[in-house]
Amino acid sequence: xxxxxxxxxxxxxxxxxxxxxxxxxxxxxxxxxxxxxxxxxxxxxxxxxxxxxxxxxxxxxxxxxxxxxxxxxxxxxxxxxxxxxxxxxxxxxxxxxxxxxxxxxxxxxxxxxxxxxxxxxxxxxxxxxxxxxxxxxxxxxxxxxxxxxxxxxxxxxxxxxxxxxxxxxxxxxxxxxxxxxxxxxxxxx
Numbered sequence: 719x720x721x722x723x724x725x726x727x728x729x730x731x732x733x734x735x736x737x738x739x740x741x742x743x744x745x746x747x748x749x750x751x752x753x754x755x756x757x758x759x760x761x762x763x764x765x766x767x768x769x770x771x772x773x774x775x776x777x778x779x780x781x782x783x784x785x786x787x788x789x790x791x792x793x794x795x796x797x798x799x800x801x802x803x804x805x806x807x808x809x810x811x812x813x814x815x816x817x818x819x820x821x822x823x824x825x826x827x828x829x830x831x832x833x834x835x836x837x838x839x840x841x842x843x844x845x846x847x848x849x850x851x852x853x854x855x856x857x858x859x860x861x862x863x864x865x866x867x868x869x870x871x872x873x874x875x876x877x878x879x880x881x882x883x884x885x886x887x888x889x890x891x892x893x894x895x896x897x898x899x900x901x902x903x904x905x906x907x
Contacts, residue, residue: 757823757886760816765883768813774876777802777809780866799864806865807857813879814853820882821846842885849878 767773786798824842852875859868 756819760819760823761883761886764813764816764820764879765887768809768816769876769880769883771876774809774872777806778865778869778872783866802865803860806860810853810856810860810875813875814850817846817849817853817879817882820886821850838885838889842882845878845882845885849875849882852878 783795783798783802786795790798824846852871856868856871856875859871
């Protein structure tokens with residue numbers, strides 16, 4: 719009798735685990751399409767809105783401050799620096815958010831979609847690590863020294879983020895990311 723109870727409990731446990739696995743596989747497909755859509759949005763935001771060289775140069779252009787310093791009173795100079803610093807901090811925050819979204823996608827879902835060799839994966843991991851660190855360091859520099867405190871860090875951050883975008887575009891080129899992103903938009907949340 720005890721053996722029968724043990725076998726019934728073992729059978730119920732196996733059935734429950736199969737049920738959980740079946741439900742998780744369906745949820746994983748939905749989450750995969752949603753993750754691709756989020757990654758595509760982060761990639762598009764980085765490439766079109768945050769990393770164009772003209773934008774980065776304009777946000778951190780010292781010429782603007784030099785003009786204000788030569789033409790305006792100190793209170794206007796201080797206001798200009800404070801506003802430019804807010805813009806610079808917002809830029810860094812947006813870049814970091816998009817990079818973290820892409821990193822999350824690569825860590826969790828990219829192996830199912832992308833064709834990445836080991837060397838590229840290592841380069842991406844190092845770039846993501848550098849970028850998150852650089853964004854945090856840049857925020858500290860901006861808080862302490864203002865929007866013109868670390869031009870090399872700004873350039874290195876933008877260059878590394880552009881490199882990640884380029885690798886991402888190449889890695890996902892065989893896929894039709896726009897179709898996958900649209901499929902993610904149709905999934906009920």
